[in-house]
Amino acid sequence: MPVLDSPDRSASPGSPGSSAVRSRGAALAVLSAGTLMIILDGTIVNVALPSIQRDLGFSQANLAWVVNAYLIAFAGLLLLSGRLGDLLGRRRVLVGGLAAFTLASFLCGIADSAGLLIAARFVQGAAGAMVSAVALGMVLALYPDPHGRARAMGIYSFTQSAGGVLGLLAGGILTQAINWHWIFFVNLPIGLAATVLSLRLLPDDRPAGAAGSHQAEPDRGLRGVDVSGAVLVTAALMLGVYTIVKTTDRGWTSGSTAGFGAAALVLLAAFLIRQARAAQPLMPLRIFRSRIVAGANAVQVLVIAGGFGFQFMTSLYLQHVLGYDPLEIGLSLAPTGVVIGVMSLGLSARLGARFGQRAVLLPSLVLFAGGFLLLARTPSGGHASYVADILPPIVLMGVAFGLTMPSLLTLGMAEAGPADSGLISGVFNTAQQIGGALGLATLASIAGTRTDHRLAAGRSATAALADGYHLAFVVAAGLLVAAALLAGVLLRTPAGRTAGDLTTAGEQDADGPAVSSSPGTRPAPGRSGRTARV
Template sequence: MYRNSHGKPSPGPTPGLVLATAAIAQFVVALDMSVVNVALPAIRTSLGFAPLDLSWVVHAYALTFGGFLLLGGRACDLYGRGRMLALGLALFGLCSLAGGLAQAPWQLIAARAGQGMGAAAAAPAALAMLTTTFTEGPRRVRALGVWSAVNAAGGALGVLAGGLLTEYAGWRWVMLVNLPIVLTALALIPASAPAGPSSARRHKRPDHERPDRKPLDVPGAVLATGGSGLLILGVVRTDTLGWGSPATWATLTTAAALLGGFVLAESRTAAPLLRLGLLRSRWVAGANVLVFLAAAGQFAAFYFVSLSMQQVLGMSAAATGAAFLPFSLALIAGTVVATRVTSARTPRAALVPGALLAASGLAWFTRISPGGGFLGDVLGPCLVTGTGVGMVIAPIVAAATTGVAQHEAGMASGLMNSSRQLGGSLGLAALATLAADRTGTTPGPAALADGYALGLAVAAALFVLAAAVAFTVLPRSRTTPPGPRPAARARRRLEGTPS
């Protein structure tokens, strides 16, 4: 139960509505990470992008999304998850409209940067709403399973939607398609989340313990945002500057200095953006290493498989998008399996076999060659890889939020999303460089297949490493019981928070 402005009990948000709102919000964020990729050639022709500038349609989103995630996560703890979710989605929707109406390259790039900032507020707020509504145990695992399936399906279906929209409706619809999804989520927010921190917490706690009275860690926000943003910037520009460029090294060195300053600042402030003690938990620390490795492999796999189908097998953009549908279905099936295993045992029990299965599927993908076809080179690997990735995504989220206090749910969510975004950006840039070096200067279908095979093999190795981390780092049993202890339940009844 929540309490209204007069201190009287009032019904809390319906868990089903909370789950629906969080899932829809995460779906549109994930969709936009991949929906634009297939449309890039059409965007270049329509708006007159220079070849070296076109990549910024993708990089601008990744840069602001990854750079502002820690700030967005902490802000939703301080100012309210529902409020930050609404603010993030509104900004995301407005920038989607601006991008769909763009008439010049700079306008589209600015719109994509604005989308990333909106997503950085919405994504941790949506996940924090789930972890504070559903208590640890089977109910939370099932909710996170649905959220994870929708999240992963959004990324996979983005390729399908991008191909179909570009070919049959025009590239502008890869931006405008976000609007009805955003409006649906915004309509659900008033019924699914309180506007700010609960009044019970405001009235029952001393001022110095109240999340809504703790000031935002401005120095930490500046250092974290600047360091994360420069790290992503330095990495994504390696496609044009190279890893050995002085500009690349200067950017990465500055990023390392800022992130080092962030760690030092967080160890000395009373109200940190990221409480370093959170990383002492084997669940939280292990899960963030895992999500970093899995995202590095998954982002690179999407990239290489999409290019392989178009440039090695000769499939059209629409056919390439449609070919990802079996992957999406297998991913959902893998999430269902992982949810059942995690509910009965622990996240570790699903993570290890799931990561190994994903690695097997990616290794199978390396056999794509000129003259091959969908049935022999794509369908089987899609089913195996999708099932494995689905078995990995949901347990990682459950592990990353195990044992985390409610008033730090946004902090933990922002940290996990930051690890995922940094892992994906770093992995994709590094593996793309390896693939390009292997391909050489004569990129025919055979040479491209050889380069992509190397990138996919390294992505498979990353999932093997993730399995090893899950096996050695994550605890064999839960550190907390499935449900709240009696004392915790009694305290929640007094405070009016959901049990």
Template sequence: MSRRPVLALALMLSCQMMLMLDATVVNIALPDIGRDLGFSSAGLSWVLNAYSLAFGGLLLIGGRVGDLVGRRRTLIVGVLAFTAASLLGGLADSAGALLAARAAQGAAAALTAPSTLALIATAFGEGRERDRALGLFTSMAAAGSAIGMILGGVLTEAGSWRWTLFINVPVGLFVAALLPVAVAETPRRRAPGRGGVRFDFAGALTGTAGVTALVYAFIRAADHGWGDPPVAWTLVAAALLLPVFLLVERRVRQPVVPLELFAVRDRVIAYAAMLLVPAAMFGVFYFDTQYFQSVRHYSPLRAGLAFLPLAVGIFAASALAGRLLARHGLKKVAGAGLALCVAGVLWQSALSAGSGYWTALFVPLALNGFGVGLVFMPLSALILTGVRPGEAGAASGMMQTMQQVGGALGLSALVTVYGGAVRADGGAGPHAMAQGFSAGLLAAAAFMAAALALVLLSRVGIRVGPAR
């Protein structure tokens, strides 16, 4: 990968931070966006959902495109497309224009994110060097969402919601300009016995349609409930398409997702944990943001800064994760991180309308941040260990698909729990909302506990076998 290793890694980290920021940077700006562009209360959620749906739905294709046509080429195209979509979103003068720009951002992110991680995986050999690089990368991935909350509050209060999108333009242009200087192109993956690249169009179509249907069903269920007919129909579509996708992948020479990635038991466990941890954390972001603004009536700037202990905890843990991993192994480090996350989310579940920030949120947010900072790097290393260089993009794309699907699934389920608790408490006022947040966070702690149980069942304290 690297012509200039330090610069190349810095560019990869900048890409990842930009993509993760955009998943949350507009959260705190949503009230201002709604007023300026005339969104309905229901339609406003699609400013977030359009990005998540396109990102999650297209990751399988994005991961394989880099393997087949060259990861640097794919990354440059993705970054430029993301930059252009951000500019158009910041200039949007209608709700439809902004939603189209957010969907385009998500599609570009799906092209960019897998190649970013795959370039790191193939550039650094397994061991301490890769662990250090993955530690930095995953700290950016994990902290990006929290920093997005902080930055969104600062930009909205200091200027306009439009700057939450414009901020990507100089960063994207800078990264795209330096990538050819710092990163060498990877070889194209060619079909055995043939002169050109073969792309699995049947797998891409069924996989993308199936994952998109699944993510859409979870997103819509969060707003309309599980009894909504479109939710039921899209779940049926996903249930039909995804098995067809697996059948296609078993038959083609160069599948979008090589099924041999799932031949290693501990890698499957890591994928499952990567589904469950975002399922919990998306709920924490959502409930805490609503609590700060709707119950505590914080300004956008204050609400954003309230997430600072989460971001600081992630960076602090990520700085230690590599050394801890070398000394104690994947299982102990990931297990300790998940135990801290369970404790932090359980602590937050004691929220009430009168809870103080310093006693009920500051410490548990720091615990969550430190725990997440310890979790993602070991799980990423476990997923990428033993993966052949030509499969690194597919392995990365599947990991990030798990994160996006997990986040959509978790938020939908947790919002359903929240709604039930609010209705049981009378359905109005700060007290009912706080009861709903408490119930939702308790369910999020259950997701974290399930991830912890899976990691404790793994055998990664010994070794991780290669994909066969």
């Protein structure tokens, strides 16, 4: 096993162990940079949509597919990508995803037609799924000790938490300073560097663990893939996300929404039946016997639904109510990214180690909800002051999000054993995408309906829009309160087990024996003299 997999935390500065720590840091930086590139492209395109529409002749209805193509491919392929990482080797899948994403970014940048741009965005989403599904599992392998893992999770989650806000800022700057093509061309040097450095710095983790087993075995390649399950879950997720994103046009009660939604549920049910019967399932259902894994994913859906609402609805409020241009929107939201960085990179690991991840998560969710309620109190007439009305809530939500995501990531991956880390990472990322799609569609629908009612009642366009966004902010606050309540009930350390067991070693199921990060050995809980809290 490469040196990256077995750090010596007590090594002196000049020792081989110290070199291993530095190598792990460089590997984490590469994984974080690759993930940041993927997250940025989920939002960087939003502020460039008017320019893209004008240059490529998109209709208003088709313009949404610049975003939807990426989202549908990303969400649909996460589970399959995660399992392929377990079976083929995570580095192999990661490098393939980075290379494909870089090529797709080039195609997006040179696109001279709507069809080419949408097709390239779909490839971007598929490649992004490959990277995101395995990157988190690789972070776990690099940092098996609880305290090092908590710090690594803070760095990694910063790329996820702040990436969306940074995407808005970068999109505004590049679109106005050069043109929209450069929001894609900027990925080329990042993607090429990440691909090359991944081959140099990341351990070749073949052979992967067998599906349904925690012991490493010789590389079985694609023979270990549950093809029927892969087809069913990919079709179910793609159709489900498509149904959700189209509700903004068709409504929740239309016949097409009901029909496509029912078809997605049928495919999902068929997938679950297949997984219960398959000898080598794509997603062993035993992982959901863990209350921590199931609870973290449920909380994740609600948190990301609200988090997407913050980025999307706040951007629209600044644009349509306060009249900000794309660059001003990015600059206005930039403090959120800074605060998220301070929290996730500086404080989250320390607070989690001292008080426990659950104790950090619960008040953070309440703070997050409070930020939305403050946004809901901004003036409705378009005369809000940025310093007095906008800056305080977005800073508060930056604090909350910067503490929430590292804690939630640590809890969600706490029971991931070596053979299942790619799978559980894929499930966790899939929950993110489903939450984002649900939150975006629900909050946009609520805001639009309230705006229409206010216009019909004789309110001015600006005031009606503000009222719609205010209601969406209140609903988003409710989602965060529900997430806090759910976390309080489900995310508890099982009796009789320490957090060190949960974080250091994966588990076969909620009550089964832990499996160490090295086959055949089990690290002693609290080996560093301290016990991490969950």
